[in-house]
Amino acid sequence: MAQQTGGDARSRFHRLGSLFANRYGRSAGTETSSLEVDVVDTVQDMRKAQWNGIVERSSRGSVFHRYEWLEAIETGLGYTPRHLVVSKDGNTIGGMPNFVVEIEKTPFDRLSSLYPGFGGPLLPTDTADSLEHVVEAIPQLCHGSTIVHQIRGLDMSYLRYNDALQSHGYRPYRRECRFLLDLTRDYDEILADMSRTRRRGIERGRGVDYEIVEEEITRENLRRFYRTYERVMDRVGGEVYPRSFFEALQSMDDRLLLLTIRIDGEYAGGMLEVLDDEHDTVHGFFAAIPREYFDDHASELLYDHVFQWGIEHGYERYDFGSTNANFEDGVFRFKEGFGGRPVPVLVWERGCSPLWPLVKAGRSLYWPYYV
Known part of the structure; x- marks a missing residue:
């Protein structure tokens, strides 16, 4: 019409x-x-x-x-x-x-x-x-x-x-299911509920020379994140959203959290989180960690940082996003290790x-x- x-x-x-x-x-x-x-x-x-x-x-x-x-x-x-x-x-x-x-x-x-x-x-x-x-x-x-x-x-x-x-x-x-982490608890309690593997990853990661920065939601910062995100998704065979989508998200910059991790002074990836103030929830929507920084435990360090950030800013939950409801799936096991509660989508x-x-x-x- x-x-x-x-x-x-x-x-x-x-x-x-x-x-x-x-x-x-x-x-x-x-x-x-x-x-x-x-x-x-x-x-x-x-x-x-x-x-x-x-x-x-x-x-x-x-x-x-x-x-x-x-x-x-x-x-x-x-x-x-x-x-x-x-x-x-x-x-x-x-x-x-x-x-x-x-x-x-x-x-x-x-x-x-x-x-x-x-x-x-x-x-x-x-x-x-x-x-x-x-x-x-x-x-x-x-x-x-x-x-x-x-x-x-x-x-x-x-x-x-x-x-x-x-x-x-x-x-x-x-x-599908999602893992929800209760951020109303003390951080030490959250850490204690993680699997031994996830806790060990955080502990070992803290031993490297790293820095995590909360970036401004600028076109340049989004493009840098997108280049890494695209490379990571191509490697794992995942769906790659176009760069235009990330650029369009700039209009809601007050609802985004862009974290960058640097290891030994070099850019080592990041996470783009969506802030759901209506439900007091931080949604883990996009993560981009190159394989070469896995041994430095960049992923565990970023997740650990965003948990603490959420607690400090009054959020009640961290949502790891959707994953296949299959205990044999690697992504399922990785998210499960942080101690979140599985709920069906x-x-x-x-x-x-x-x-x-x-x-x-x-x-x-x-x-x-x-x-």
Whole structure:
């Protein structure tokens, strides 16, 4: 649908219509109010302050729901937005961000809330009716090569939606977990709960000539980090985000922590953390440590530093990010060694095409333990 120019930004939305109307009692009588759902094709058609206000009012709102993160995905990764916005009497009261993302090893796409990061519905008011509107609108967003909708909840509080989602055809999908480290404890207690291997790595690392610096979020510093990140990800065969995504993150520099480690005066890698002030959590999102600094225990030193940084700045948790829920996986074992608590990544999927069952069956061939 062609977008109009000029006028209120809502005129540029794709109206799905007033799918539900109800009467709400008022002290001065009874009036008719309705909820409406619109599709937003670009985050720039949303009012930044208004949307971030909804994020901050919702107990499930996180840094990944914020306008700046959505904008970085849209402009830096080029993913197609299909955000749903719920309004009541002309006022935005909630919504659910979505992007069209490729399904790996297939020619098909999924509609994801949210990737990268975690998403799901933000419905601080009129929750039941708003959720009904949002899930009923989803099939209208899935067409062509987009064959499934996926919701990736940030934390266990999203279980409150499980029954409602399953009643609309969503099915739980468990393939990943995250390790959460409690930063409200004393540092010595955190250190004592680590595995012997992780503690020994920190102790040995402290014996080298090293320095860890909190860098400004400048284009030059991000580019230096990106060069190392790209080299590391190429070596391990991981997904490499484009440099444009990192540059787009500059607009949310107050929610980023960029750490650099120097060993014997030489740049030895770093970590780019995402600060979730809504949930008092530091998210470990990107790490880039060249192999030549493994024996110097650069990784352990960086993690140890960010734990202490989080404690000093009043954060309650450190989130190591998603990993395969497989105890034989090296990344799983590495993160587990720091003493974090494993929690599942809550994912629900809803097929939107007759092709989805075939793709789902094919997925089990290369992820045999997860259907």
